[in-house]
Amino acid sequence: RRTERNIAAQVKNRLPQAMLDLLKAAGDLGQELGWEVYAVGGFVRDILLGRPNLDLDLVVEGDGILFARKFAEKLGGRVKAHTKFKTAVVILDDGRRVDVATARLEYYEYPAALPTVELSSIKMDLYRRDFTVNALALRINPGRFGQLVDFFGAERDIRNRTIRVLHSLSFVEDPTRILRAIRFERRFDFQIGGQTMRLIKNALNLELFSKLSGTRVMHELQWIMNEEDPLACLMRMEELGIMEAIHPLLKLSRDRVQVLTELVKVHNWYKLLYLEHEITPWKLYVLGMTMGIKRDQIQKITQRLHFTRREEREFLQLRDMIGDALMKLMGWREGRSKLSRLYSILHPIPVEGILFLMARSRKEHIRRNISQYLSRLRYLTIEVNGNDLEEMGIEPGPIYTRILSRLTDAMIDGRATTRKKQLKLAQKLHKDLSSHEEDSE
Ligand code: CTP
Numbered sequence: 001r002r003t004e005r006n007i008a009a010q011v012k013n014r015l016p017q018a019m020l021d022l023l024k025a026a027g028d029l030g031q032e033l034g035w036e037v038y039a040v041g042g043f044v045r046d047i048l049l050g051r052p053n054l055d056l057d058l059v060v061e062g063d064g065i066l067f068a069r070k071f072a073e074k075l076g077g078r079v080k081a082h083t084k085f086k087t088a089v090v091i092l093d094d095g096r097r098v099d100v101a102t103a104r105l106e107y108y109e110y111p112a113a114l115p116t117v118e119l120s121s122i123k124m125d126l127y128r129r130d131f132t133v134n135a136l137a138l139r140i141n142p143g144r145f146g147q148l149v150d151f152f153g154a155e156r157d158i159r160n161r162t163i164r165v166l167h168s169l170s171f172v173e174d175p176t177r178i179l180r181a182i183r184f185e186r187r188f189d190f191q192i193g194g195q196t197m198r199l200i201k202n203a204l205n206l207e208l209f210s211k212l213s214g215t216r217v218m219h220e221l222q223w224i225m226n227e228e229d230p231l232a233c234l235m236r237m238e239e240l241g242i243m244e245a246i247h248p249l250l251k252l253s254r255d256r257v258q259v260l261t262e263l264v265k266v267h268n269w270y271k272l273l274y275l276e277h278e279i280t281p282w283k284l285y286v287l288g289m290t291m292g293i294k295r296d297q298i299q300k301i302t303q304r305l306h307f308t309r310r311e312e313r314e315f316l317q318l319r320d321m322i323g324d325a326l327m328k329l330m331g332w333r334e335g336r337s338k339l340s341r342l343y344s345i346l347h348p349i350p351v352e353g354i355l356f357l358m359a360r361s362r363k364e365h366i367r368r369n370i371s372q373y374l375s376r377l378r379y380l381t382i383e384v385n386g387n388d389l390e391e392m393g394i395e396p397g398p399i400y401t402r403i404l405s406r407l408t409d410a411m412i413d414g415r416a417t418t419r420k421k422q423l424k425l426a427q428k429l430h431k432d433l434s435s436h437e438e439d440s441e
Contacts, residue, residue, distance in 0.1 A: 008146025014047055019054060026058055027140035029071055035062030038122055038137035045133050048158050049188065057099045061121050064088060064102030123151050130177045132157045132164045164193040171203040175212050178203060179220040186232040209245040214306025217246055225281040231260045247304045249293055260288040262359035270355055283352040318353045325349060325357055329366050340409035346373045382407045383419035384426055394430050403429045
Protein backbone atom coordinates (compact mmCIF):
# COMPACT_ATOMS: atom_id res chain seq x y z
CA ARG A 1 0.00 0.00 0.00
CA ARG A 2 0.94 3.54 -0.62
CA THR A 3 2.52 5.28 2.32
CA GLU A 4 2.12 9.00 2.82
CA ARG A 5 5.34 10.70 3.66
CA ASN A 6 4.97 13.83 5.74
CA ILE A 7 6.86 16.77 4.29
CA ALA A 8 5.49 19.46 6.60
CA ALA A 9 9.03 20.46 7.59
CA GLN A 10 10.02 21.12 3.95
CA VAL A 11 6.75 22.94 3.33
CA LYS A 12 7.41 25.20 6.29
CA ASN A 13 11.03 25.82 5.35
CA ARG A 14 10.45 26.53 1.71
CA LEU A 15 7.32 28.67 1.66
CA PRO A 16 6.90 32.25 2.83
CA GLN A 17 4.81 32.74 5.95
CA ALA A 18 1.97 34.40 4.01
CA MET A 19 1.61 31.29 1.86
CA LEU A 20 1.69 29.00 4.89
CA ASP A 21 -1.09 31.05 6.47
CA LEU A 22 -3.10 30.72 3.30
CA LEU A 23 -2.65 26.93 3.22
CA LYS A 24 -3.59 26.65 6.86
CA ALA A 25 -6.71 28.78 6.37
CA ALA A 26 -7.77 26.57 3.45
CA GLY A 27 -7.17 23.40 5.48
CA ASP A 28 -9.15 24.77 8.42
CA LEU A 29 -12.06 25.68 6.18
CA GLY A 30 -12.01 22.18 4.65
CA GLN A 31 -12.20 20.71 8.13
CA GLU A 32 -15.14 22.98 9.06
CA LEU A 33 -17.02 21.89 5.94
CA GLY A 34 -16.08 18.25 6.39
CA TRP A 35 -14.12 18.03 3.14
CA GLU A 36 -10.60 16.93 2.37
CA VAL A 37 -8.58 19.72 0.72
CA TYR A 38 -5.32 19.28 -1.20
CA ALA A 39 -2.70 21.52 -2.74
CA VAL A 40 -1.86 19.96 -6.10
CA GLY A 41 0.19 20.13 -9.29
CA GLY A 42 3.13 22.42 -10.00
CA PHE A 43 2.89 23.96 -6.53
CA VAL A 44 3.70 20.64 -4.82
CA ARG A 45 6.25 19.64 -7.46
CA ASP A 46 8.12 22.88 -6.89
CA ILE A 47 8.21 22.44 -3.11
CA LEU A 48 10.02 19.13 -3.65
CA LEU A 49 12.31 20.76 -6.19
CA GLY A 50 13.02 23.68 -3.87
CA ARG A 51 11.83 26.23 -6.44
CA PRO A 52 9.59 29.07 -5.32
CA ASN A 53 6.09 28.85 -6.83
CA LEU A 54 3.27 31.00 -5.53
CA ASP A 55 0.56 29.71 -7.89
CA LEU A 56 -1.61 27.76 -5.51
CA ASP A 57 -3.97 25.14 -6.96
CA LEU A 58 -6.41 23.46 -4.59
CA VAL A 59 -8.59 20.41 -5.10
CA VAL A 60 -11.55 19.87 -2.81
CA GLU A 61 -13.21 16.51 -2.27
CA GLY A 62 -16.59 18.15 -1.95
CA ASP A 63 -18.02 21.26 -3.60
CA GLY A 64 -15.14 23.36 -4.95
CA ILE A 65 -17.27 26.38 -5.82
CA LEU A 66 -18.95 26.55 -2.43
CA PHE A 67 -15.53 26.14 -0.84
CA ALA A 68 -14.19 29.05 -2.90
CA ARG A 69 -17.11 31.28 -1.84
CA LYS A 70 -16.57 30.55 1.85
CA PHE A 71 -12.83 31.01 1.45
CA ALA A 72 -13.30 34.44 -0.14
CA GLU A 73 -15.76 35.39 2.62
CA LYS A 74 -13.32 34.35 5.30
CA LEU A 75 -10.21 36.04 3.88
CA GLY A 76 -11.72 38.93 1.96
CA GLY A 77 -11.90 38.52 -1.77
CA ARG A 78 -14.14 37.68 -4.69
CA VAL A 79 -14.87 34.55 -6.70
CA LYS A 80 -15.12 33.77 -10.37
CA ALA A 81 -16.87 30.44 -10.76
CA HIS A 82 -17.18 28.11 -13.76
CA THR A 83 -20.20 26.02 -12.92
CA LYS A 84 -19.72 23.76 -15.93
CA PHE A 85 -16.29 22.60 -14.76
CA LYS A 86 -17.02 22.99 -11.04
CA THR A 87 -13.95 25.17 -10.71
CA ALA A 88 -13.42 28.66 -9.29
CA VAL A 89 -10.76 31.29 -8.90
CA VAL A 90 -10.57 33.17 -5.63
CA ILE A 91 -9.13 36.65 -6.09
CA LEU A 92 -8.09 37.92 -2.69
CA ASP A 93 -8.26 41.61 -1.87
CA ASP A 94 -4.44 41.78 -1.87
CA GLY A 95 -4.40 40.52 -5.48
CA ARG A 96 -3.34 36.91 -4.81
CA ARG A 97 -5.22 34.25 -6.75
CA VAL A 98 -6.07 30.72 -5.71
CA ASP A 99 -7.50 28.16 -8.14
CA VAL A 100 -10.00 25.73 -6.71
CA ALA A 101 -11.18 22.54 -8.43
CA THR A 102 -13.64 19.88 -7.45
CA ALA A 103 -12.54 16.24 -7.34
CA ARG A 104 -15.40 14.44 -9.04
CA LEU A 105 -15.99 10.76 -8.75
CA GLU A 106 -19.19 10.60 -10.75
CA TYR A 107 -17.40 10.69 -14.11
CA TYR A 108 -15.90 7.28 -13.60
CA GLU A 109 -18.28 4.36 -13.60
CA TYR A 110 -17.20 0.77 -13.31
CA PRO A 111 -19.00 -2.29 -14.68
CA ALA A 112 -20.82 -4.09 -11.93
CA ALA A 113 -19.00 -7.35 -12.57
CA LEU A 114 -15.66 -5.89 -11.53
CA PRO A 115 -14.64 -5.98 -7.89
CA THR A 116 -14.98 -2.58 -6.32
CA VAL A 117 -11.67 -0.83 -6.47
CA GLU A 118 -10.92 1.71 -3.86
CA LEU A 119 -10.54 4.89 -5.89
CA SER A 120 -10.63 8.10 -3.95
CA SER A 121 -11.75 11.05 -6.01
CA ILE A 122 -8.41 12.83 -5.60
CA LYS A 123 -6.80 9.84 -7.30
CA MET A 124 -9.05 10.20 -10.33
CA ASP A 125 -8.34 13.91 -10.41
CA LEU A 126 -4.59 13.33 -10.40
CA TYR A 127 -4.84 10.55 -12.98
CA ARG A 128 -6.22 12.98 -15.56
CA ARG A 129 -3.07 15.08 -15.41
CA ASP A 130 -0.14 15.24 -17.80
CA PHE A 131 2.96 13.92 -16.03
CA THR A 132 3.72 12.12 -12.80
CA VAL A 133 5.69 15.11 -11.51
CA ASN A 134 2.52 17.21 -11.81
CA ALA A 135 0.29 14.55 -10.26
CA LEU A 136 1.20 15.06 -6.62
CA ALA A 137 -1.15 16.25 -3.89
CA LEU A 138 -0.45 17.63 -0.46
CA ARG A 139 -2.94 17.28 2.37
CA ILE A 140 -3.54 20.50 4.24
CA ASN A 141 -6.40 19.69 6.63
CA PRO A 142 -5.36 20.06 10.28
CA GLY A 143 -3.95 16.83 11.72
CA ARG A 144 -2.81 15.65 8.28
CA PHE A 145 -1.07 18.83 7.16
CA GLY A 146 1.99 18.10 5.04
CA GLN A 147 1.17 14.50 4.03
CA LEU A 148 2.25 13.86 0.49
CA VAL A 149 -0.16 11.87 -1.66
CA ASP A 150 1.79 10.14 -4.41
CA PHE A 151 -0.11 7.45 -6.32
CA PHE A 152 2.05 7.30 -9.41
CA GLY A 153 5.68 7.35 -8.34
CA ALA A 154 6.14 11.09 -8.73
CA GLU A 155 8.70 11.37 -5.95
CA ARG A 156 10.82 8.67 -7.57
CA ASP A 157 10.57 10.44 -10.94
CA ILE A 158 11.59 13.75 -9.38
CA ARG A 159 14.55 12.01 -7.73
CA ASN A 160 15.54 10.43 -11.07
CA ARG A 161 14.79 13.66 -12.93
CA THR A 162 12.33 12.03 -15.30
CA ILE A 163 9.27 13.33 -17.18
CA ARG A 164 6.81 10.46 -17.48
CA VAL A 165 3.17 10.29 -18.56
CA LEU A 166 0.59 8.48 -16.46
CA HIS A 167 -0.86 6.36 -19.25
CA SER A 168 -0.24 5.53 -22.89
CA LEU A 169 -3.08 7.62 -24.34
CA SER A 170 -1.93 10.85 -22.72
CA PHE A 171 -0.57 12.44 -25.92
CA VAL A 172 -3.46 11.19 -28.02
CA GLU A 173 -5.86 12.86 -25.60
CA ASP A 174 -3.87 16.05 -25.70
CA PRO A 175 -0.96 16.49 -28.14
CA THR A 176 0.00 19.86 -26.61
CA ARG A 177 1.41 17.78 -23.77
CA ILE A 178 4.32 16.99 -26.10
CA LEU A 179 5.37 20.62 -25.92
CA ARG A 180 4.74 20.67 -22.18
CA ALA A 181 7.01 17.63 -21.76
CA ILE A 182 9.78 19.46 -23.59
CA ARG A 183 9.21 22.64 -21.60
CA PHE A 184 9.43 20.89 -18.22
CA GLU A 185 12.37 18.76 -19.38
CA ARG A 186 14.42 21.80 -20.32
CA ARG A 187 13.28 23.96 -17.40
CA PHE A 188 14.24 21.45 -14.71
CA ASP A 189 17.02 19.79 -16.68
CA PHE A 190 15.13 16.48 -16.56
CA GLN A 191 14.94 13.73 -19.20
CA ILE A 192 11.80 12.55 -20.94
CA GLY A 193 11.50 8.86 -19.96
CA GLY A 194 12.03 6.05 -22.51
CA GLN A 195 8.45 4.86 -22.82
CA THR A 196 7.17 8.45 -22.78
CA MET A 197 9.58 9.32 -25.61
CA ARG A 198 8.28 6.35 -27.65
CA LEU A 199 4.75 7.62 -27.11
CA ILE A 200 5.80 11.08 -28.32
CA LYS A 201 7.36 9.64 -31.49
CA ASN A 202 4.30 7.54 -32.02
CA ALA A 203 2.06 10.59 -31.71
CA LEU A 204 4.28 12.44 -34.19
CA ASN A 205 4.10 9.52 -36.64
CA LEU A 206 0.33 9.64 -36.39
CA GLU A 207 0.65 13.31 -37.38
CA LEU A 208 -1.34 14.32 -34.35
CA PHE A 209 0.67 17.48 -34.30
CA SER A 210 -0.18 18.68 -37.78
CA LYS A 211 -3.82 18.44 -36.83
CA LEU A 212 -3.41 20.61 -33.77
CA SER A 213 -5.07 24.00 -34.11
CA GLY A 214 -2.91 27.08 -34.59
CA THR A 215 -4.38 28.66 -31.49
CA ARG A 216 -3.28 25.77 -29.30
CA VAL A 217 0.18 25.56 -30.88
CA MET A 218 0.66 29.30 -30.44
CA HIS A 219 -0.53 29.14 -26.86
CA GLU A 220 2.09 26.51 -26.02
CA LEU A 221 4.76 28.37 -27.98
CA GLN A 222 4.02 31.42 -25.88
CA TRP A 223 4.61 29.43 -22.70
CA ILE A 224 7.90 28.27 -24.16
CA MET A 225 8.95 31.81 -25.03
CA ASN A 226 8.33 32.81 -21.42
CA GLU A 227 10.82 30.23 -20.18
CA GLU A 228 14.31 31.15 -19.07
CA ASP A 229 15.84 29.43 -22.11
CA PRO A 230 13.31 29.21 -24.96
CA LEU A 231 15.97 28.20 -27.45
CA ALA A 232 16.72 24.97 -25.59
CA CYS A 233 13.05 24.02 -26.05
CA LEU A 234 12.99 25.07 -29.71
CA MET A 235 16.10 23.00 -30.41
CA ARG A 236 14.60 19.96 -28.73
CA MET A 237 11.48 20.50 -30.87
CA GLU A 238 13.64 20.64 -33.98
CA GLU A 239 15.47 17.46 -32.96
CA LEU A 240 12.14 15.64 -32.74
CA GLY A 241 10.89 17.06 -36.03
CA ILE A 242 8.21 19.16 -34.34
CA MET A 243 9.13 22.50 -35.91
CA GLU A 244 8.58 21.03 -39.35
CA ALA A 245 5.47 19.23 -38.16
CA ILE A 246 4.02 22.61 -37.22
CA HIS A 247 5.00 24.01 -40.60
CA PRO A 248 7.79 23.03 -43.04
CA LEU A 249 8.89 26.67 -43.30
CA LEU A 250 9.71 26.67 -39.58
CA LYS A 251 12.65 24.27 -39.79
CA LEU A 252 15.35 25.68 -37.50
CA SER A 253 18.22 26.48 -39.82
CA ARG A 254 21.71 27.25 -38.50
CA ASP A 255 21.18 30.94 -39.25
CA ARG A 256 18.04 30.97 -37.17
CA VAL A 257 19.69 29.15 -34.29
CA GLN A 258 22.47 31.72 -34.39
CA VAL A 259 20.09 34.68 -34.24
CA LEU A 260 17.92 33.00 -31.60
CA THR A 261 21.04 32.47 -29.48
CA GLU A 262 21.71 36.21 -29.69
CA LEU A 263 18.05 36.96 -29.01
CA VAL A 264 18.14 35.02 -25.74
CA LYS A 265 21.22 37.00 -24.68
CA VAL A 266 19.77 40.36 -25.68
CA HIS A 267 16.46 39.48 -24.02
CA ASN A 268 18.19 38.56 -20.73
CA TRP A 269 20.27 41.70 -20.87
CA TYR A 270 17.13 43.74 -21.36
CA LYS A 271 15.23 41.99 -18.57
CA LEU A 272 18.07 42.75 -16.18
CA LEU A 273 18.47 46.39 -17.08
CA TYR A 274 14.93 47.47 -17.75
CA LEU A 275 12.80 45.64 -15.22
CA GLU A 276 10.09 48.23 -15.57
CA HIS A 277 9.60 47.71 -19.29
CA GLU A 278 7.61 44.62 -20.09
CA ILE A 279 8.17 43.14 -23.50
CA THR A 280 6.19 40.42 -25.26
CA PRO A 281 8.70 37.59 -25.64
CA TRP A 282 6.86 35.73 -28.40
CA LYS A 283 7.02 38.75 -30.69
CA LEU A 284 10.77 38.74 -30.28
CA TYR A 285 11.32 35.03 -30.79
CA VAL A 286 8.83 34.56 -33.63
CA LEU A 287 10.88 37.16 -35.51
CA GLY A 288 13.90 34.89 -35.08
CA MET A 289 11.99 31.70 -35.90
CA THR A 290 10.73 33.16 -39.16
CA MET A 291 13.91 34.88 -40.26
CA GLY A 292 14.62 34.40 -43.94
CA ILE A 293 11.04 33.63 -44.90
CA LYS A 294 10.07 35.73 -47.90
CA ARG A 295 7.37 38.33 -47.57
CA ASP A 296 4.93 36.43 -49.82
CA GLN A 297 5.34 33.26 -47.71
CA ILE A 298 5.14 34.70 -44.24
CA GLN A 299 1.35 34.65 -44.14
CA LYS A 300 1.49 30.86 -44.35
CA ILE A 301 3.03 30.99 -40.89
CA THR A 302 0.82 33.66 -39.38
CA GLN A 303 -2.18 31.70 -40.62
CA ARG A 304 -0.84 28.36 -39.38
CA LEU A 305 -0.32 29.89 -35.95
CA HIS A 306 -3.73 31.48 -36.17
CA PHE A 307 -2.66 35.06 -35.58
CA THR A 308 -5.58 37.47 -35.36
CA ARG A 309 -5.89 39.95 -38.24
CA ARG A 310 -4.43 42.60 -36.05
CA GLU A 311 -1.52 40.46 -34.82
CA GLU A 312 -0.78 39.54 -38.41
CA ARG A 313 -0.83 43.14 -39.60
CA GLU A 314 1.36 44.28 -36.73
CA PHE A 315 3.79 41.42 -37.25
CA LEU A 316 4.18 42.09 -40.97
CA GLN A 317 4.63 45.78 -40.26
CA LEU A 318 7.25 45.00 -37.66
CA ARG A 319 9.21 42.87 -40.15
CA ASP A 320 9.04 45.64 -42.74
CA MET A 321 10.18 48.26 -40.24
CA ILE A 322 13.10 46.07 -39.23
CA GLY A 323 14.22 45.57 -42.83
CA ASP A 324 13.99 49.28 -43.44
CA ALA A 325 15.88 50.16 -40.25
CA LEU A 326 18.66 47.65 -41.00
CA MET A 327 19.38 49.47 -44.28
CA LYS A 328 19.29 52.89 -42.69
CA LEU A 329 21.49 51.86 -39.78
CA MET A 330 24.21 50.78 -42.22
CA GLY A 331 24.53 54.37 -43.31
CA TRP A 332 24.58 55.84 -39.83
CA ARG A 333 28.09 56.78 -38.65
CA GLU A 334 28.91 57.54 -35.05
CA GLY A 335 30.43 61.00 -34.69
CA ARG A 336 29.48 61.95 -38.25
CA SER A 337 25.73 61.31 -38.37
CA LYS A 338 23.28 63.14 -36.16
CA LEU A 339 21.83 61.47 -33.08
CA SER A 340 18.41 62.72 -34.12
CA ARG A 341 18.75 60.58 -37.23
CA LEU A 342 19.38 57.48 -35.09
CA TYR A 343 16.35 58.46 -33.02
CA SER A 344 14.13 58.80 -36.05
CA ILE A 345 15.23 55.41 -37.39
CA LEU A 346 14.50 53.58 -34.15
CA HIS A 347 11.69 55.55 -32.57
CA PRO A 348 8.79 54.13 -34.63
CA ILE A 349 9.82 50.53 -33.89
CA PRO A 350 8.33 48.56 -30.96
CA VAL A 351 10.97 47.45 -28.49
CA GLU A 352 10.81 43.79 -29.61
CA GLY A 353 11.89 44.93 -33.05
CA ILE A 354 14.71 47.02 -31.62
CA LEU A 355 16.02 44.07 -29.62
CA PHE A 356 15.84 41.96 -32.76
CA LEU A 357 17.90 44.56 -34.63
CA MET A 358 20.46 44.40 -31.87
CA ALA A 359 20.66 40.62 -32.04
CA ARG A 360 20.84 40.68 -35.84
CA SER A 361 23.67 43.20 -36.07
CA ARG A 362 27.10 41.65 -36.09
CA LYS A 363 28.70 45.10 -36.11
CA GLU A 364 29.69 46.15 -32.64
CA HIS A 365 29.12 49.86 -33.25
CA ILE A 366 25.54 49.33 -34.38
CA ARG A 367 24.79 47.37 -31.20
CA ARG A 368 26.34 50.16 -29.17
CA ASN A 369 24.20 52.80 -30.89
CA ILE A 370 21.03 50.79 -30.33
CA SER A 371 21.99 50.35 -26.71
CA GLN A 372 22.48 54.12 -26.43
CA TYR A 373 19.01 54.62 -27.87
CA LEU A 374 17.48 52.21 -25.34
CA SER A 375 19.30 53.57 -22.33
CA ARG A 376 19.00 57.28 -23.04
CA LEU A 377 17.55 58.65 -26.26
CA ARG A 378 14.16 56.98 -26.06
CA TYR A 379 13.40 58.67 -22.75
CA LEU A 380 14.09 62.20 -23.94
CA THR A 381 11.00 64.36 -24.26
CA ILE A 382 10.67 68.01 -25.13
CA GLU A 383 9.21 70.47 -22.63
CA VAL A 384 6.90 72.12 -25.14
CA ASN A 385 3.51 70.78 -26.19
CA GLY A 386 0.51 71.65 -28.36
CA ASN A 387 -0.94 73.98 -25.73
CA ASP A 388 2.22 76.08 -25.83
CA LEU A 389 1.98 76.33 -29.61
CA GLU A 390 -1.65 77.38 -29.34
CA GLU A 391 -0.75 80.06 -26.80
CA MET A 392 1.80 81.38 -29.28
CA GLY A 393 -1.11 81.91 -31.61
CA ILE A 394 -0.22 79.18 -34.06
CA GLU A 395 -3.27 77.82 -35.88
CA PRO A 396 -3.75 74.11 -34.89
CA GLY A 397 -3.13 71.66 -37.74
CA PRO A 398 -0.56 69.27 -39.18
CA ILE A 399 2.08 71.92 -38.64
CA TYR A 400 2.05 71.05 -34.91
CA THR A 401 3.44 67.58 -35.55
CA ARG A 402 6.14 69.01 -37.78
CA ILE A 403 7.19 71.65 -35.29
CA LEU A 404 7.21 69.24 -32.35
CA SER A 405 9.18 66.65 -34.27
CA ARG A 406 11.80 69.21 -35.29
CA LEU A 407 11.99 70.39 -31.68
CA THR A 408 12.65 66.81 -30.60
CA ASP A 409 15.43 66.49 -33.17
CA ALA A 410 16.99 69.76 -32.03
CA MET A 411 16.89 68.72 -28.39
CA ILE A 412 18.42 65.29 -29.13
CA ASP A 413 21.22 66.96 -31.06
CA GLY A 414 21.79 69.25 -28.09
CA ARG A 415 20.59 72.44 -29.78
CA ALA A 416 17.54 73.23 -27.64
CA THR A 417 17.91 71.60 -24.26
CA THR A 418 15.75 73.90 -22.12
CA ARG A 419 12.10 74.85 -22.32
CA LYS A 420 13.06 78.47 -22.97
CA LYS A 421 15.23 77.55 -25.93
CA GLN A 422 12.57 75.21 -27.25
CA LEU A 423 9.87 77.91 -27.13
CA LYS A 424 12.14 80.27 -28.99
CA LEU A 425 12.94 77.66 -31.61
CA ALA A 426 9.24 76.89 -31.99
CA GLN A 427 8.61 80.55 -32.94
CA LYS A 428 11.34 80.41 -35.53
CA LEU A 429 10.20 77.07 -36.94
CA HIS A 430 6.67 78.38 -37.25
CA LYS A 431 7.88 81.35 -39.23
CA ASP A 432 10.16 79.23 -41.46
CA LEU A 433 7.63 76.47 -42.05
CA SER A 434 4.72 78.80 -42.86
CA SER A 435 6.72 80.97 -45.21
CA HIS A 436 7.97 77.77 -46.83
CA GLU A 437 4.38 76.65 -47.28
CA GLU A 438 3.49 79.98 -48.89
CA ASP A 439 6.49 79.57 -51.23
CA SER A 440 5.31 76.20 -52.39
CA GLU A 441 1.76 77.35 -53.02
N1 CTP B 1 -2.39 19.91 -17.15
C1 CTP B 1 -2.54 18.76 -17.93
N2 CTP B 1 -2.54 18.82 -19.30
C2 CTP B 1 -2.38 20.03 -19.92
C3 CTP B 1 -2.23 21.20 -19.16
C4 CTP B 1 -2.24 21.10 -17.77
O1 CTP B 1 -2.68 17.68 -17.36
N3 CTP B 1 -2.37 20.09 -21.25
C5 CTP B 1 -2.41 19.81 -15.67
C6 CTP B 1 -1.03 19.56 -15.07
O2 CTP B 1 -1.09 18.50 -14.18
C7 CTP B 1 -0.66 20.83 -14.35
C8 CTP B 1 -2.02 21.47 -14.06
O3 CTP B 1 -2.90 20.99 -15.08
O4 CTP B 1 0.06 20.58 -13.17
C9 CTP B 1 -1.95 22.99 -14.10
O5 CTP B 1 -1.46 23.45 -15.35
P1 CTP B 1 -0.37 24.59 -15.46
O6 CTP B 1 -0.71 25.69 -14.54
O7 CTP B 1 -0.14 24.86 -16.88
O8 CTP B 1 0.89 23.75 -14.96
P2 CTP B 1 1.99 23.93 -13.85
O9 CTP B 1 2.43 22.53 -13.56
O10 CTP B 1 1.56 24.78 -12.73
O11 CTP B 1 3.13 24.58 -14.73
P3 CTP B 1 3.93 25.94 -14.60
O12 CTP B 1 4.98 25.64 -13.59
O13 CTP B 1 4.47 26.15 -15.98
O14 CTP B 1 2.91 26.97 -14.18
